Amino acid sequence: MEIRMFSLVLLLVMCSALLLEAQSWKDFKNKHILGTMTESNCTNVMNEKKLPGIGPYNSSCKERNTFIKATDKLVQNVCTGAGKPVGGNIYVSNFPFSVVTCKGNPNQTYPNCDYKGKEYMINITIGCKNNLPVHYHIVD
Numbered sequence: 001m002e003i004r005m006f007s008l009v010l011l012l013v014m015c016s017a018l019l020l021e022a023q024s025w026k027d028f029k030n031k032h033i034l035g036t037m038t039e040s041n042c043t044n045v046m047n048e049k050k051l052p053g054i055g056p057y058n059s060s061c062k063e064r065n066t067f068i069k070a071t072d073k074l075v076q077n078v079c080t081g082a083g084k085p086v087g088g089n090i091y092v093s094n095f096p097f098s099v100v101t102c103k104g105n106p107n108q109t110y111p112n113c114d115y116k117g118k119e120y121m122i123n124i125t126i127g128c129k130n131n132l133p134v135h136y137h138i139v140d
């Protein structure tokens, strides 16, 4: 019984470690911050980054991804004062950011994904952990 309990706890610890790994600041930065992003560069950037998509193929294109056109620091600040907490670990920025949303088709595969980009201004909504952004929340 004790051994079983121990195994369960170990499993839970391992799972949460995996979750943390999958939602790190490093991942967030790679997926969502690109100061030089432009609408017309979605196809280039997405085929280079090959962000995992959900689709019929192993290497299906990610259907949608948003890049914030700002420095790391400006986005981090949303977690530590430049954003308003709106419940849980979620923060909405106090001022708008320029973002580019890239939309593609999961029926296509990397590196042959076609993307359409759209740039707009939005007060970004992000999830923070230890004062660092770890999730980008899509608000339509």
Ligand SMILES: *[C@@H]1O[C@H](CO)[C@@H](O)[C@H](O)[C@H]1NC(C)=O
Pocket (backbone or CB within 6 Å): 036, 037, 038, 041, 044, 045, 048
């Ligand atoms: C577009 O993206 C590619 C790949 O990330 C990069 O090499 C290139 O410099 C970018 N072009 C512009 C105009 O930003």
Ligand SMILES: *[C@@H]1O[C@H](CO)[C@@H](O)[C@H](O)[C@H]1NC(C)=O
Pocket (backbone or CB within 6 Å): 058, 059
């Ligand atoms: C599927 O993805 C795995 C890991 O990324 C890779 O090793 C494998 O070759 C891929 N299979 C196909 C059919 O593309």
Ligand SMILES: *[C@@H]1O[C@H](CO)[C@@H](O)[C@H](O)[C@H]1NC(C)=O
Pocket (backbone or CB within 6 Å): 084, 092, 093, 094, 095, 096, 123
């Ligand atoms: C969004 O940013 C504007 C400043 O441009 C600010 O006036 C507004 O309060 C912000 N909205 C929210 C929900 O934080």
Ligand SMILES: *[C@@H]1O[C@H](CO)[C@@H](O)[C@H](O)[C@H]1NC(C)=O
Pocket (backbone or CB within 6 Å): 105, 106, 107
């Ligand atoms: C992807 O393919 C499926 C099956 O052929 C189709 O139903 C779906 O509409 C396609 N999706 C897009 C975005 O083209």
